[in-house]
Every structure is written in structure tokens, then in C-alpha cells.
Amino acid sequence: xxPANEVKTxxxxxxxxxxxxxxxxxxxxxxxxxxxxxxSYWQDAWRRLVKNxxxxxxxxxxxxxxxxxxxxxxxxxxxxxxxxxPNQYQPPSAEYWFxxxxxxxxxxxxxxxxxxxxLFVGLMAALIDVxxxxxxxxxSGYKGGRTDNIMMRIIEILYGLPYLLVVILLLVVLGPSLSxxxxxxxxxxxxxxxxxxxxxxxxIKNYEFVLASKSFGTKSSRIIRKNLLPNSMGPIIVQMTLTxxxxxxxxxxxxxxxxxxxxxxxxxxxxxxxxxxxILSGNWWTLFFPAFFISFTMFAFNVLGDGLQDALDxxxxx
Amino acid sequence: xxxxxxxxxxxMLVTLWIIITLTFILMVSVxxxxxxxxxxxxxxxxxxxxxHYNLDAPYHIQYFNYLKSVxxxxxxxxxxxxxxxxxxxxxxxxxxxxELGIVTIVVAVISGIILGIxxxxxxxxxxxxxxxxxxxxxxxxxxxxLATLLIQQLAVNLDILPPATWSSPAHMIMPVLALATGPxxxxxxxxxxxxxxxxxxxxxKMARAKGLSPWKIxxxxxxxxxxxxxxxxxxxxxxxxxxxxxxxxxxxAIPGMGKYFVESINQRDYPVIMGTTVFYSAFLILxxxxxxxxxxxxxxxxxxxxxGGE
Numbered sequence: 186x187x188p189a190n191e192v193k194t195x196x197x198x199x200x201x202x203x204x205x206x207x208x209x210x211x212x213x214x215x216x217x218x219x220x221x222x223x224x225s226y227w228q229d230a231w232r233r234l235v236k237n238x239x240x241x242x243x244x245x246x247x248x249x250x251x252x253x254x255x256x257x258x259x260x261x262x263x264x265x266x267x268x269x270x271p272n273q274y275q276p277p278s279a280e281y282w283f284x285x286x287x288x289x290x291x292x293x294x295x296x297x298x299x300x301x302x303x304l305f306v307g308l309m310a311a312l313i314d315v316x317x318x319x320x321x322x323x324x325s326g327y328k329g330g331r332t333d334n335i336m337m338r339i340i341e342i343l344y345g346l347p348y349l350l351v352v353i354l355l356l357v358v359l360g361p362s363l364s365x366x367x368x369x370x371x372x373x374x375x376x377x378x379x380x381x382x383x384x385x386x387x388x389i390k391n392y393e394f395v396l397a398s399k400s401f402g403t404k405s406s407r408i409i410r411k412n413l414l415p416n417s418m419g420p421i422i423v424q425m426t427l428t429x430x431x432x433x434x435x436x437x438x439x440x441x442x443x444x445x446x447x448x449x450x451x452x453x454x455x456x457x458x459x460x461x462x463x464i465l466s467g468n469w470w471t472l473f474f475p476a477f478f479i480s481f482t483m484f485a486f487n488v489l490g491d492g493l494q495d496a497l498d499x500x501x502x503x
Numbered sequence: 504x505x506x507x508x509x510x511x512x513x514x515m516l517v518t519l520w521i522i523i524t525l526t527f528i529l530m531v532s533v534x535x536x537x538x539x540x541x542x543x544x545x546x547x548x549x550x551x552x553x554x555h556y557n558l559d560a561p562y563h564i565q566y567f568n569y570l571k572s573v574x575x576x577x578x579x580x581x582x583x584x585x586x587x588x589x590x591x592x593x594x595x596x597x598x599x600x601x602e603l604g605i606v607t608i609v610v611a612v613i614s615g616i617i618l619g620i621x622x623x624x625x626x627x628x629x630x631x632x633x634x635x636x637x638x639x640x641x642x643x644x645x646x647x648x649l650a651t652l653l654i655q656q657l658a659v660n661l662d663i664l665p666p667a668t669w670s671s672p673a674h675m676i677m678p679v680l681a682l683a684t685g686p687x688x689x690x691x692x693x694x695x696x697x698x699x700x701x702x703x704x705x706x707x708k709m710a711r712a713k714g715l716s717p718w719k720i721x722x723x724x725x726x727x728x729x730x731x732x733x734x735x736x737x738x739x740x741x742x743x744x745x746x747x748x749x750x751x752x753x754x755x756a757i758p759g760m761g762k763y764f765v766e767s768i769n770q771r772d773y774p775v776i777m778g779t780t781v782f783y784s785a786f787l788i789l790x791x792x793x794x795x796x797x798x799x800x801x802x803x804x805x806x807x808x809x810x811g812g813e
Contacts, residue, residue, distance in 0.1 A: 239639075338514075345518035347787045349746040350780055351525070357768060357776055358529045434645050441647050441750050443769045461651060461754070469655065476648040484643035491639075 230419075233496040240492020243485035250482060254304055257297025264294065277470050284470035286460060295451045296474050302452040303433050303482065306367060310432035311425045313371040318378025319421070323409050325379070326386030337383070343376045352435065356444045363446060366439065370432050381424050385417030419497030426490035430483040437479050453479045508796060515792050522784040526777040527569050531562060578778030583770050589778035596760035597782075599669060600748050603759060606679050607744050611686040616733070618687070619694025620721060623729075626699060634691065641688030647750040650681035654754070667756040678755045682747050686740045690733055697729040734798050738791040745787060 224232065234240055261282075268290060275285040283292035325336040355369040386409075389395065395412050403411075433453075439445045440454025453475040460471035560568070572579065578589035622634040657677060658666035665674050701707065702725055710720045752761035760779060767775035 341514055342517050345788055345791060347742050347784050350784055354525055354529055354780055358532055437645060442765045457648060472651055480644045480648060484639060487639055487643055
């Protein structure tokens with residue numbers, strides 16, 4: 186112990202000779218340069234999403250599906266609802282790529298019309314959910330206090346309502362059609378989104394940059410639009426990608442219990458429901474194609490949502 | 504704790520009241536009268552209904568009567584089946600649906616947790632990828648499609664299981680499989696992610712340092728904490744299983760409540776629709792309430808006096 190102490194006192198800072206030190210050979214300027222190019226939040230998220238093979242597979246499938254929903258029917262010489270009874274239950278062939286159903290209708294054409302309906306229902310439901318959710322959650326989270334309390338009580342009650350039962354009830358009253366299905370799906374569907382937006386807003390509104398903005402006298406609406414929402418976009422987008430498949434599922438489910446899209450439209454759910462009997466007689470293709478596309482679309486949205494969740498989470502940033 | 508329970512109870516009552524009011528609006532908003540416009544209803548049914556609902560009374564009296572009859576669990580007669588009340592249908596269908604539901608939940612929870620644990624213990628290994636791939640598929644394939652695929656493969660092609668009805672354990676296999684796969688996949692994913700988180704905690708390292716067997720660490724220390732999120736989603740899972748029974752019972756011709764419900768929708772048998780909806784909702788809302796309370800009792804870290812409960 187003692188010798189060590191002596192060494193220390195012998196070399197108190199002023200006594201250390203300069204030649205004991207040397208400059209580290211690294212060039213100062215070089216040490217300060219940023220090794221990686223600077224990326225914005227969205228560029229970085231995209232970079233990470235691209236690395237997720239499963240999510241990219243989902244994205245590719247959805248892009249293809251969207252294109253086919255638009256152009257698919259043009260590729261086929263058949264109409265959606267043209268019945269051709271002599272050609273009932275034709276297996277898939279060069280003439281009928283996906284075969285024909287019990288009324289001799291071309292399954293290929295009907296599949297893409299079904300894609301239009303299913304995607305439209307899913308996307309519209311998600312869009313309306315987001316709109317209401319952002320407004321409700323934004324106001325609730327930003328105002329806080331009494332307003333927040335009342336708004337959250339309402340959400341709490343709506344959240345307790347069994348989702349599909351309310352949808353069924355509304356459709357029994359309103360009668361099933363494309364627009365009433367979307368309305369019924371969104372009446373209580375926005376609640377989840379509102380909760381997420383509120384949580385985000387509650388967290389972000391306490392950050393310094395919001396305080397700075399406030400101290401400049403910025404109006405609340407502008408703070409919500411310019412500061413709070415852009416910063417809570419990540420979880421909102423993730424929630425949206427997960428809303429779409431649940432709306433698509435709900436639409437197919439409703440078709441199954443007789444409350445789905447009515448003729449002349451054909452959704453995947455209606456097609457699957459129509460072919461229940463056919464499966465026992467071995468005409469598998471009438472069920473297979475709608476079933477495959479419902480499942481794979483839900484799969485694609487789910488894996489894309491998972492991928493986005495990882496990609497947009499700043500905590501997982503590498 | 505008591506304050507929390509009473510608050511949740513109040514919310515539950517309001518939610519129930521909304522559902523009951525919604526069903527009442529359904530009854531009065533159906534074009535014409537829901538009862539006399541239909542050809543298939545005969546005179547006795549009509550007389551029963553009018554006696555039951557006081558259809559000529561003003562709306563607020565009707566509403567009050569309706570609330571009273573719901574509170575006493577009297578949902579009135581069916582319009583389409585003479586001499587049948589909604590209570591008769593519920594009494595016949597509910598035990599069967601309950602049986603299907605309970606078996607499904609047990610299968611989903613047990614297999615989901617086991618799958619999740621295995622995936623977490625083999626993190627990023629082959630088994631993990633297989634299990635999670637399976638889970639994503641399970642979430643993506645709607646139960647009614649799985650049901651028809653199962654019928655086609657196991658009943659039609661291979662002929663090893665009976666395709667429909669509900670009379671022996673063999674009859675239960677396909678409906679339960681179809682219904683349990685989705686919830687099982689959700690539970691597996693959740694268990695895996697919380698297990699992975701829990702396994703990095705200090706007390707697990709401590710347990711390992713003590714020289715406990717991996718088996719004991721997983722089941723005695725890790726799993727308890729990993730299961731809490733599973734409890735929280737039980738409410739949602741119950742709701743999805745319950746709505747799932749509508750289509751599954753329909754597809755497999757199981758004479759449960761769900762089948763009656765779907766039939767009543769197709770036949771526009773309004774009293775049955777209303778009665779079953781109220782019953783289902785009351786059941787679900789009660790279950791959600793119990794799950795919430797159970798969660799608080801199971802996890803000592805939850806504090807009930809926290810304001811707002813967020």
C-alpha cells in the first residue's frame with residue numbers, strides 16, 4: 186500500500202513530464218466523421234423491413250393481389266355472374282383456369298372480383314378506424330383531465346361490447362350491403378386505434394420539443410397535426426395493417442352466417458360459403474381458391490404487420 | 504380492490520344496458536312489425552307475441568317492459584317455431600356449446616403454452632421457426648375454412664372421423680381442432696415472447712446459478728410470470744371462440760346455441776336473435792369481468808387503487 190501511495194504523490198499532475206504523453210495517431214477529423222450515411226426514420230424503417238424476408242413476401246403478395254384485383258377480370262373472357270349450367274363444376278383447365286362453380290360461373294373471374302370486395306372492405310374499415318381513432322385518441326390524450334376521463338369511459342364501455350355480436354345486430358337492422366358492412370365493422374372497430382393514438386399522444390406531449398412549440402404560442406390543432414401525429418405514426422400504421430385482415434376475416438365470417446355481401450357481388454366469403462356442399466362431392470377447387478386467397482391475404486397482412494412492428498420500433502434500431 | 508371491482512361492475516352494467524337497448528332498437532326498427540308481417544307465423548304465435556310484447560303500447564312502455572323481461576331472463580317465444588320459447592332453445596343449445604367451448608379453451612391453452620415454451624427454449628432454432636411459422640398460419644386461416652378443409656381431408660378423403668353431429672369424443676375432434684387452432688397460435692406467440700423476456704431476468708440467472716434443473720427453472724420460475732399476458736388476452740380469446748362456435752356448429756351440424764343463432768338470423772326470427780345476443784353478450788361481459796378480477800388476484804404487482812387503471 187505504502188509504495189503505491191508514494192508513486193502517486195511523486196507523479197502528481199504538475200510533475201508528470203510531457204514526454205510521457207503522445208498524441209494518439211488517429212486523425213482528429215476522421216474520428217468525427219459519421220461512418221454510416223444519415224437515414225431518416227422512414228428510410229431506416231424501410232431498410233429494416235426489406236431485410237425481413239417474410240414481411241417482404243407478404244408485401245409482394247399484396248401488391249400482386251392488388252394488381253390482379255384491378256386487372257384480373259380483364260384477363261378473363263367470362264363475366265362474374267354469367268351462369269352456364271351445362272359447364273357446372275368444370276375442374277381447372279386451360280379454358281377455366283380455376284374451374285367453374287355450381288352455376289357454371291368462372292371461379293378465376295369471381296376470385297378477382299372477390300379480391301376487390303374483400304380488399305375494399307378491409308381497407309375502408311381500416312381507413313375509417315384510423316380517422317375516428319386519430320381524432321378521438323388525439324383529443325383525449327392531448328386535452329387530458331376531465332375530457333380525457335369522459336372520452337376514455339366511453340371507450341371502456343364500447344371496448345366491452347362483443348365486436349362481432351354488435352356487427353351482426355347492426356346488419357340485421359340495416360340489412361347487409363357493402364356500405365352497411367363497412368359501417369357495422371367500424372362502429373366499434375375504431376376503439377382499439379383510439380386507445381393506441383391516445384397512449385402515444387400522452388407520451389409524446391410531455392417531450393421538450395412539444396413544450397418548445399407551445400412556448401412559441403403554436404395552436405393546439407397545429408401541435409397535434411405537426412408534432413404529435415407524425416411521431417406516433419409507427420404504431421398507427423402497425424395497427425392499420427392488423428385491422429385490414431381482421432376486417433377481411435369479419436366480412437368472410439358474415440358471409441358465412443348469411444349476413445355477407447349480397448349478389449350480384451361476390452366476396453371470398455360468399456364463394457367459400459357457396460361451395461360448402463361441393464366439397465363433399467369432391468369439387469375441391471370451388472372452395473380451394475377463395476379459401477386460399479382469404480388465408481394467404483390474412484397471412485400476408487399479418488406478417489407485414491409483424492415486420493412493420495419490428496421495423497418501426499425505434500428501440501429495436503440497430 | 505373493492506373500489507376497482509365495483510367500478511368494473513358499473514362499467515359492465517352500462518355495457519349490458521347498451522346491448523339490451525340495441526336489441527330493443529332492432530325490434531322496433533324492423534320495417535313494419537317484426538311479428539305480423541311474416542307469412543309463416545300462425546295465429547297462436549301472433550297472439551303469444553302480442554301478449555308478450557304489448558305491441559300497441561307506446562315505445563317507452565314497451566322499452567320498460569322489455570328491460571323488465573330481460574332482467575327476469577324471459578326472452579319470449581320464437582316466431583318461427585310454435586310453442587318454443589327462446590329460453591327453451593337456449594336451455595337446449597347452451598350446454599352443448601359450453602362443452603365445445605370448454606374443450607376448445609383447454610386444448611388451446613395447454614397446446615399453445617407448450618408450443619410457446621418449446622419455441623422460446625429453442626430460440627432462433629429450427630423448432631422455433633417451425634412453431635412460429637405454424638402459429639402465423641394458425642392465425643391466418645379462418646376457422647370456418649380450416650373446418651371445411653378438415654372435413655374434406657379427414658372425413659371425406661380418409662374417412663377416419665365422422666363428418667358431423669355431436670355424439671361421441673370422435674365427433675369432437677374436428678370441431679375442436681378447427682376452433683382451437685387460432686387461439687392456440689395466439690397463445691403460443693404470446694407465451695414465446697414473454698418467455699424470452701422472462702428468461703433474461705436476473706432471478707432466472709440466479710436460479711440457474713443455484714444449479715436448479717432447466718425443467719424446474721422453466722416450470723417453477725419462468726412460466727408463472729410468462730403466463731400473465733396469456734391471462735389478459737383470455738377475454739378476447741373467449742369472445743373469438745364464442746363467435747367461432749356460430750360457424751363451427753353450423754358446419755358440423757352441432758345442435759348448440761350457435762347453430763340456433765345462425766338459423767334465427769337466416770330466418771329473421773327476431774326474438775331468438777335478440778334473446779341469444781343478449782345472452783351471449785351477458786355471458787361474455789361477465790367473463791371479461793371475471794378475467795379482469797382474476798388477473799388482479801393472480802398478479803400481486805397490479806395495484807387497484809391506481810387512478811384510471813391505465
